[in-house]
Amino acid sequence: MFLAEGREHLQELNLAVVRIEETPDDQATVDEIFRIAHSLKGMSATMGFAGMAALTHEMENVFELLRQRRGGLERAAIDVLLECLDALEAAVDAIDDTGAEVISPDPLIVRLRALVRADEEVEEAPLSEPPPVFEPPADLSELAQGRRVVQVHATLVADASIPSVRAYMILSTLAGLGETLACLPAPDDVETFSGTDVVAWLVSDRTDAELAEAAASVAEVEDAQATEAVPDAAVDAPETAPAAENKPSAAPRQSHHGSSTVRVDAERLDQLMHAMGELVLHRTHVEGLAAQADVPGLPQALQALTRTSQALQSMVMQVRMIPVEAVLLRFPRLVRDLSVKLSKHVDLELIGKDTELDRSVVDSLGDPLVHLIRNSLDHGLETPEERRAAGKPETGRLEIAARHAGGNVVISVKDDGRGIDPAKVAQKAAERGLITRDAVDSIDMARATELLFHPGFSTADVTSDISGRGVGMDAVRVAIRGLGGEVTMTSVQGEGTTSEIRLPLTLAIMAALLVQADGRAFAIPLDRIERTVRLADQTVRSVAGRHMLVMPDGVLPLVDASEQFGGSRAADPTFAVIIRGNGVRLAFAVSAMDGQRELVTRPLPPEVADGSALSGAAVLSDGQIALIVDCDAVAEGVT
Numbered sequence: 001m002f003l004a005e006g007r008e009h010l011q012e013l014n015l016a017v018v019r020i021e022e023t024p025d026d027q028a029t030v031d032e033i034f035r036i037a038h039s040l041k042g043m044s045a046t047m048g049f050a051g052m053a054a055l056t057h058e059m060e061n062v063f064e065l066l067r068q069r070r071g072g073l074e075r076a077a078i079d080v081l082l083e084c085l086d087a088l089e090a091a092v093d094a095i096d097d098t099g100a101e102v103i104s105p106d107p108l109i110v111r112l113r114a115l116v117r118a119d120e121e122v123e124e125a126p127l128s129e130p131p132p133v134f135e136p137p138a139d140l141s142e143l144a145q146g147r148r149v150v151q152v153h154a155t156l157v158a159d160a161s162i163p164s165v166r167a168y169m170i171l172s173t174l175a176g177l178g179e180t181l182a183c184l185p186a187p188d189d190v191e192t193f194s195g196t197d198v199v200a201w202l203v204s205d206r207t208d209a210e211l212a213e214a215a216a217s218v219a220e221v222e223d224a225q226a227t228e229a230v231p232d233a234a235v236d237a238p239e240t241a242p243a244a245e246n247k248p249s250a251a252p253r254q255s256h257h258g259s260s261t262v263r264v265d266a267e268r269l270d271q272l273m274h275a276m277g278e279l280v281l282h283r284t285h286v287e288g289l290a291a292q293a294d295v296p297g298l299p300q301a302l303q304a305l306t307r308t309s310q311a312l313q314s315m316v317m318q319v320r321m322i323p324v325e326a327v328l329l330r331f332p333r334l335v336r337d338l339s340v341k342l343s344k345h346v347d348l349e350l351i352g353k354d355t356e357l358d359r360s361v362v363d364s365l366g367d368p369l370v371h372l373i374r375n376s377l378d379h380g381l382e383t384p385e386e387r388r389a390a391g392k393p394e395t396g397r398l399e400i401a402a403r404h405a406g407g408n409v410v411i412s413v414k415d416d417g418r419g420i421d422p423a424k425v426a427q428k429a430a431e432r433g434l435i436t437r438d439a440v441d442s443i444d445m446a447r448a449t450e451l452l453f454h455p456g457f458s459t460a461d462v463t464s465d466i467s468g469r470g471v472g473m474d475a476v477r478v479a480i481r482g483l484g485g486e487v488t489m490t491s492v493q494g495e496g497t498t499s500e501i502r503l504p505l506t507l508a509i510m511a512a513l514l515v516q517a518d519g520r521a522f523a524i525p526l527d528r529i530e531r532t533v534r535l536a537d538q539t540v541r542s543v544a545g546r547h548m549l550v551m552p553d554g555v556l557p558l559v560d561a562s563e564q565f566g567g568s569r570a571a572d573p574t575f576a577v578i579i580r581g582n583g584v585r586l587a588f589a590v591s592a593m594d595g596q597r598e599l600v601t602r603p604l605p606p607e608v609a610d611g612s613a614l615s616g617a618a619v620l621s622d623g624q625i626a627l628i629v630d631c632d633a634v635a636e637g638v639t
Contacts, residue, residue, distance in 0.1 A: 001263060002047050006092045009040045010085055014333040017081050021336070024072020033063050040088075042161025045220070052091050055105040057159075058112040059084055065115070075340075077115050082333070084108050134184060134199045136229055143181045147203045150178075151229040154215040156196040157222045164193045169218045171200055177214055178204025196222075201229055266359065269320055276316045277509055277600030283309050284597065285621035313509070320360075321505075324402045324411065325353035327365050331373060331400060338377045345384055345394055346377065351401035357409050361503055364483055365411070368476040372413040372499045373398070375473070380417030380497050390494070392416070408485075408527060409505060414498040420491040422448035432457065449489040450583075453477050476501075481632055484510075484525070484615055488583060510601050510618075514594035514626060515577065517560075518567035521626040523599055523618060524588065528631040530578040532593065538576070549576060549587040556587045557638045564613060564634060565627070581635030588634070601628060613637065 016033045020026060037060050044052035062081060065073060073081075087103055094102035140149060154170050156163055168190050171183055184199040204211060208226035215224035283306060290302050328350050339346040357365075381396035388394060399414045426443035429435045429451050435443070443451070451457060455474040473489075476499075480487045485503035504510065504527070512523035513532075539550040540558060547558040560573060573589035599618035613633035618626050 002043055003092060003096050004263060006040065006043060007089075009036050009043075010089050010092065011329050012036050013040070014082070014085055015329050017078060017085070018332045018336045020066065020072060021075075021078050024066075030063075030066045033066070034060070037063060038161075045161045046165065049091070049095070049101045051101050051103040051105045052088055053161075055084055055088065055103070055108060058105075058109045062112050062115050073115075080108070080111050080115065082337075084112070134197070136201055137182045140181060140201060140229065144203060149181065149201055149203055149229040150208060150211055150226050152200045152202065152211050152215050152224065152226045154198045154218070154224040155222050156198070157220050158196065160196065160220045163195060164191055166218060166220050167193045167198045170198045170215050170221065173214050173218060174200045174202055174211065177206050177211060178202040269359065272316055273320060273509075274600070276313055279309055280313060280509065280598050280600065281619065281621050288621065317358075317505075317509070320358050321356040322359050322362055323353060324355045324357050324362060324365070324409070326362055327369065328353055328400060328402070330366065331369070334370065334373060335377065335398060338374065342377060343383065344377065344381055344396060346381060346396050346398055349397065349399045351399065352403050355402040355404060355409060357402075357503070358505060361409075361483055361505075364479065365501075365503070368479045368487070368501065369400070369411070369413065371473070371476045372501075373400070376413055376415040376417065376497065376499075380415040380419075382418055386418075390418075404505075405502070409503050411501045411503070412498055414496065416496040419493040419495055419497055420445065420448055420452070420489075421493055425451055429454075429457065445491060445493075449491060452489065453487075481615075481630070486582070486632055510599050510628070512597060512599050512618075512626075512628065513577065514597050514620075515561065515575070515588075515590040516592035516594065517565070517573075517590045518562035520565070520567070521594070521620065521624055522561060522565075522590070523597070523626040523628045524577055524579060525628070525631065526596065528579050528581060530580065530585070532575055532577050533587075535573060535576050535589065551578075551587075554585070556585055558587045558589055559634060559638060560589045561629075562591075564637075579629075579631050579634075581631030581633075584635050584638070586635055586638055588629070599626065599628075 013033065013036050016029050016036065020029050020033065023029070037056055041053050041056035041060065044050075044056060059081060062073070062077060065077075087105070087108060091101040091103040094100065134151070134153065136151065137143070152174055156166050160166055167185055171180070171187075171190070174180060180200055180202045182201045184197070185193040185195070198215075202211075206214075208228070212224045212226040215221060215226070287302060287306070290298050331350070332348055335346055335348045376398055381398070382390065382392070384394040387396065397416045400411070401414070402409060402411045404410075422443050422445050423440075425448040426435065426440040429443070430437050430440050434451060434454055434457065453473045453476075457474070477487055480501055480503070483503055485501060487499065487501050489497065489499045491497040504525075510523075511526040513526055513529055515522050515524060533551075535549075541548050541550055541555075543555075547560075549556045549558045556578065558576065562573075573591055575591075575593055576587040576589050577593075579586060579588055597620070599620075601616045601618055603616055604612075604614060613630045614627050615630040615633075616628045618628060620626055
């Protein structure tokens with residue numbers, strides 16, 4: 001829980017610090033920063049990670065300047081705070097790996113203290129202030145029944161991380177040493193306690209010193225005292241604020257409040273999805289058997305089973321869904337750092353943060369998007385001088401948007417920069433031997449954008465630590481295809497570039513069309529299919545040794561499924577499935593179609609997957625294995 005919540009807090013702090021740099025007088029963000037920082041400090045102290053707690057404590061002092069000044073903090077202060085957040089993230093990662101924090105907070109603490117104004121003085125409470133007097137309950141003597149009663153008073157430090165937890169720990173410790181007759185705060189009020197004074201009246205055979213020492217052993221207790229309680233001693237004493245606001249409660253009573261959320265290990269969700277997939281297979285098998293049986297009432301019972309299992313499947317899918325915001329919220333910090341390094345002015349807009357996507361997809365989406373954002377900032381957006389010369393605002397615009405489209409999620413990265421220059425791309429491609437010199441003049445925008453995805457290709461004149469090594473766009477395509485998706489790019493020279501990633505909502509269960517070729521079963525993702533046709537009703541031509549299917553809306557390459565996957569060419573395929581892949585349309589010739597199925601996908605072993613046009617496999621209800629066709633790879637082999 002500490003690791004999960006710690007990472008959430010750090011991500012929120014990164015976002016808030018970047019936001020406060022842009023809008024310094026946003027009081028709501030200032031309050032949010034204090035809340036998050038205080039929670040993170042308290043969590044760290046509770047877990048015993050002193051380095052993290054010390055660093056966040058010093059950061060709070062710098063955050064205090066936000067409340068005292070108008071106009072926010074200088075860039076140097078923001079830079080130091082972001083470095084502190086990086087150090088805290090590294091410490092959380094180290095805790096995840098080894099169980100111990102790896103952090104050296106002292107150098108950062110020195111820099112944080114240097115940011116605080118030299119003339120800033122911390123006001124201290126007068127030492128002469130009398131300690132509070134706590135009135136014992138009126139029926140203490142009756143409850144004591146002649147036994148010795150001890151009053152234990154523990155004082156928490158002024159900035160205790162979680163006062164309610166500390167109060168609970170003190171009272172629980174004392175309860176193990178005797179019988180608690182009454183306490184402040186009352187048992188029902190412990191969860192909302194935010195003060196510093198914890199008092200208990202208890203019957204115990206322990207000495208006063210032992211009871212005081214036990215209370216003082218709890219973390220963040222500044223002082224603890226134990227004295228014999230005399231019911232009448234405080235009757236005439238002036239009632240202080242703590243005594244007036246906190247009346248002791250006798251007969252401690254347990255109070256439990258349920259939680260609206262439960263954290264579940266991701267592996268358990270994966271196992272649940274696997275079991276759900278097996279249930280889908282078994283349901284399909286039972287449906288097939290029921291179609292051959294003549295049992296009264298069986299169809300109705302099967303319909304009820306189908307409805308229930310489909311509802312369960314939908315619910316399991318929803319449990320695995322998380323907002324794409326989990327990925328998008330890391331980018332304001334990335335854009336801020338890159339824009340400073342490149343001396344560019346950028347406005348970032350995040351759209352559709354609530355769009356939900358399968359957890360397994362979200363986990364793999366970060367790196368491809370980082371590549372696209374780096375390319376937009378480095379290659380796409382111009383410097384302020386260049387934008388002025390082009391008649392544009394000095395500040396460029398970068399938009400990252402997510403939306404649902406059928407059974408897919410579409411994520412786009414759009415900038416209003418210089419766009420792609422087909423002539424420059426063609427020239428670089430010719431220099432690297434990707435195209436001939438004669439073909440340079442024929443490269444249009446569509447062909448130019450496709451060349452950018454070629455392994456090792458880059459238009460950068462100088463290699464930097466941001467981009468220019470020619471691994472960005474190729475890595476994006478490989479990663480997105482590995483997720484069963486596709487990536488496309490469009491551009492208008494002088495106006496900007498848009499990169500679009502289309503991904504399935506989930507990788508675990510896929511709707512597909514089952515087909516047969518060369519005696520083997522194949523599955524084609526349903527979202528890649530346009531339609532199916534019977535080859536006997538169509539015209540097939542041979543052009544330059546390649547079979548082409550003549551359709552009313554165009555001539556498509558005809559790929560024989562048997563030959564594509566290592567078998568012998570089918571003598572007379574029966575059907576053609578019109579599919580989309582890698583930006584083109586083609587016809588996939590198969591011998592039979594077995595209908596639509598919901599399949600539980602499984603990855604292929606590396607020795608099978610490498611170099612093949614297959615993206616995975618699925619076990620059918622009869623035990624047969626269906627290989628899942630990678631439409632992009634098939635299309636790439638054709639083009």
